[in-house]
Amino acid sequence: MPRATFNNKQATFLPALKKDVDAYFKENNLPKTGNWKLFSKTILFLPLAVLLYFMLLFYPMAGWIAIILCAVLGLVLALIGFNVMHDACHGCYSSRPWVNEILGYTLNLIGGNSFIWKQKHNILHHTYTNVDGLDDDVAVSPFLRLCSTQKWVPIHRIQHIYAPFLYSLNTIFWMTYQDFQKYFTQKVYRTKLPNMSSKEHIIFWVSKVFYVLVYMVIPILVLGWKNWLIGYLVLNAVMGLGTSIIFQLAHVVEETEFSYVGINDTIVIENEWAVHQVKTTADFSPKSKLVTFLAGGLNYQVEHHLFPRISHIHYPALSKIVEKKCKEFNLPYNVSPTFFKAVNSHFKLIREMGARPL
Ligand SMILES: [Zn+2]
Structure with missing residues (x-):
């Protein structure tokens, strides 16, 4: 099993940053968990998804309207993931652990599994960000080469052209294949899953049957299999493209760094953990209120990676503190001013990674 450790003994950046962030919460008398902004998103998105689902099944409508509504439902499901599930699975939606646990299961309602995802995301991705060999998020597919340590094959030459198509299949692949692969191998990429309790086994199977x-x-029973297939593909194309793009813009752009650990190796990452996070992560369109609202603050990914247990609604305020501290410590603070600049940077990088290595 690959392993990596950080040079945390002489950590100076995180303690200094934490001091300022804690002072911000104290001065403003704020909890680090969610507030009405987050709760209002929850009571907007969850019933909207249910309403759209039942409308699509039982309300007669023209085919093109149904296709648009399927796309909207795919978007709403992605928004539930970004805004509600993500905070809940990190334990920062509410100060009450049971609320976080219950809302974490919104992932199971979308088709995933919160137990497996917490290992993949909270542990592997958030600790070993962009470490090829440990971070499952950069090991998306053999058809995509996201960093220079991944094996190159000739088809990668055109990966920047077919990547959006693969991204649009992301959630179908995740819900119907990757979760089962992780469940049956009891591994996330190359790392063993912790033992699943009987309760987790039952939740896994009940959620998948659901x-x-x-x-x-x-x-299929209500609409016929042809209509279902079109709707299912449209819904997942939007949800898959949305989730993939939000991830890629945060970690797989020109400014972000990567490292590598071999299958049975142990590496020491020369930086303290927080410095590693800053170097492997990027923000995008921080000034857009719309992007911040829709992406659940995931456009402030640097802040999220430094403080994953603080709710995303605080990230715009924290970004000023983080940016200042990065400057003070002479560290990069990666940020793309707009969404489209970040998209451009991602595709430039994967085009570069797709060229035959020298
Ligand atoms: Zn996260």
């Missing part, structure tokens, strides 16, 4: 019934069997 997914098959709600997203496949019931729509």
Whole structure:
């Protein structure tokens, strides 16, 4: 099993930053968890998804309207993931652990599994960000080469052209294949999953049966399999593209760094953990209120990676403190001013990674 450790003994950046961030919360008398802004998103998105689902099944409408509504439902499901599930799974939606646990299961309602995702995301991705060999998020597919340590094959030459197509299949692949692969191998990429309790086994199977019934069997019975197939593909294209792009813009752009650990190796990352986070992560369109609202603050990914247990609604305020501290410590503070500049940077990078290595 690959392993990596950080040079945390002489850590200076994180303690200094934490001091300023804690002072901000104290001065403003704020909890680090969510507030009405987050709760209002929850009571908007969750019922909207249910309403759209039932409208699509039982309200007669023209085909093109149904296709648009499927796309909207895909977007709303992605927004539930970014805004509600993500904070809840990090334990920062609410100060009450049971609220976080219950809302973490919104991932299971979308088709995933919160237990497996917490290992993949909270532990592997958030600790070993962009470490090829440990971070499952950069090991998306053999058809995509995201960093120079990954194996090159000739088809990568055109990966920047077909990448959006693969991204649009992301959630179908995740819900119907990757979760099962992780479950049956009890591994996330190359790292063993912690033992699953009987409760987690039951939740896994109940959620997957729920997914098959709600997203496949019931729509096929009501609408016929052709209509279902079109709707299912449209819904997932939007949800998959949305989730992939938000991830890629935060970690796989020209400014972000990568490292590598071999299958049975242990590496020491020369930086303290927080410095590693700053170097492997980027913000995008920080000034856009719309992007911040929709992406659940994931456009402030640097702040999220430094403080994953603080709710995303605080990130715009924290970004000023983080940027200042990065300057003070002579560290990069990666930020793309707009969404499209970040998209451009991602595609430039994967085009570069797709060229035959020298
Ligand atoms: Zn996260």
